[in-house]
Amino acid sequence: MEIEMIVWIVLLIVAVVVELITMGLTSIWFAGGALVALIASALNGPLWLQIACFVVVSVLLLLFTRPIAVKYFNKDRVKTNAESIVGQQAIVLSQVDNLQGIGQVSVGGQEWSARSVSDDEILEPGNVVEVVAISGVKLICKQVYVSKSQTPES
Secondary structure (H helix, E strand, C coil): CCHHHHHHHHHHHHHHHHHHHHCCCCCHHHHHHHHHHHHHHHCCCCHHHHHHHHHHHHHHHHHHHHHHHHHHHCCCCCCCHHHHHCCCEEEEEEEEECCCCEEEEEECCEEEEEEECCCCCCECCCCEEEEEEEECCEEEEEEEECCHHHCCCC
């Protein structure tokens, strides 16, 4: 067995073992590159071709399959802490006015400082809003439901 084949086999095994240990999609791309380089070596390709195959295949796998793999790999990841608040509904506790820099909402029994998605929109107490983002320690909210006490009587 040629030395190049041994090197590619060792690199392939190391990349796979590292991937199995970390389970973080860190080295699987290089295992693919090493496999293609190993095939090039088995077909008696020159060393420069083997190295080129390794680099090109590794980069292509990294660029084109990693975003898809990460999407499906992390789909069952549980959101934690503040991250889990985005998308939830909240109740406005005190008027939210971006120009005055005031406002608080309650989400899941916790009080948060809040801002509206739009500077010209004022959110009144009792209204239901949706948390669309977090900026620093403030929740960015959009109006979902206006409380009956806020609607004009006919």
